Amino acid sequence: DANAGTSSSAPRRTIASAMALVNSLTGTNTVALCKGGAFAAAGRLNITKSNCTAGTTCTDLREYTPTTFTGTAKPIVKTPSDIELLYAEGNFGGVRLMNLALVGDNNPTSMNSYAIRLLYDTHDIKAYNLDITDFGLAVNFGGTNNELVGNNISHSWRMAFLGGGSGTKVNYNLIRTTGSGTNFTHAIYIGGGTVIYNVEVIGNDIQGQYGSSCLGSVVSNHAAVDGFFVKDNLISIDADKATSGCYGMESSNATDAPAPVFYRNAVFSGNTIINGGAVGLSVSSCPYCVIENNVIVSNWIGGWGVGIGITGVTRGQDDVSIANTIRNNTVWYGPNVVGSTRGIQVGAFGGEGTGHIIANNTVSSAQGAGTLNCYRHDLPLSSYAFVNNNHCDGTGAYNFEYTRGSLSAWQTYAASYGFDTASITGAPVFVDAGTSFTPDTGSPLIGAGNNTNKSTLDFTGQARPNPPAIGAYEH
16 A cells, blocks of 8 residues: 555555545546455445535546456455445545445345445435445435446345435346345335435346345335436346235335325336236325336236235325326236236225326236236226226236226216226237237237327337327337
């Protein structure tokens, strides 16, 4: 560490020296660790960078190619024990952490094992392209404008991400064998006791869980968020690992915390949830929610449950779910499913609100037993603003609408409102049901949607025609 550290031929030695430089250098700088190197932290590495303007970054901690030996792998920074490896608490920030490998102690009893922990007033700390493995809880964010983008996170027994704060981004991460092994562990958990703004959970690839089976919500949100964007995520649980205690994506007020919960100006779009257990995607306390272009596939062993649900009664401190729009979603149940299933429900189990729109959705099944109930609308009919151009089909027993049975019976019951007069039944004719839900040539879904209430783009990003297809995909 007595070396100048300003060239690859005279590097400094320890991670402690590197962190001291991160915190002390002024202006715009890079502090780099050698590829192929490994750095043992003697204790917690505190980020106390205080000379970067809020809204900016001015220092990178990242990698360089050494000249004193051949190194190509990401530099390893390893925790010695049950500690927060990289930690910030207070008005510090402006640091990018890039292209490193952070390694924990691989102790499933660790309760204080974090790769990155940012609390309170921290700001503008960006974690990009890190390999994070063997921590109890990989990343915990508070503060503002902190980002976890493009990382590879694995083998964290509690969670890959916990926290929130205005401007938080949890985007395009590869998450493996992390969380959802108990009711209180998750791959991603957005929470907090105060109102936060403009939070993104976009493009994450989440597969498997820590432990032998999935329990709890894979992506769980119990927060007060204004501007919430949950888009293009993939959640995939093995068919023999999903259980009735497993949930794919839950944004709800189902919490004992006294703080308010709501999801204002929220969009849930383009998510694929495979074998999400009892519920694929559920939302409550969500005024003016848009839920569109999602694909829910349930084929877990002995499966049953709900595809998409707007449910729950708001507590006094929460927002009411009003004017939710559920459009152009695809829900499919496979042959392993043997229980009673519901595709899309707005109003079950104490649901609430008015002005709801349910349009251009397809629910179908090849389930082995049980009864498919494609839709459940048990709020007063006056609670719905538009219900039409939906599709339902099952290879076994099925009801178009849970409370009324067949499409014709439901149409008769809702005749004064004109609900589902343009809706259809029959085989959807997908390219390959179970793996590809694009309508194939001759599919009745093509051109059967409502143009006024369509999603602008389909699952793949192509513009929808007039009239659009029913479901997440255009032909």
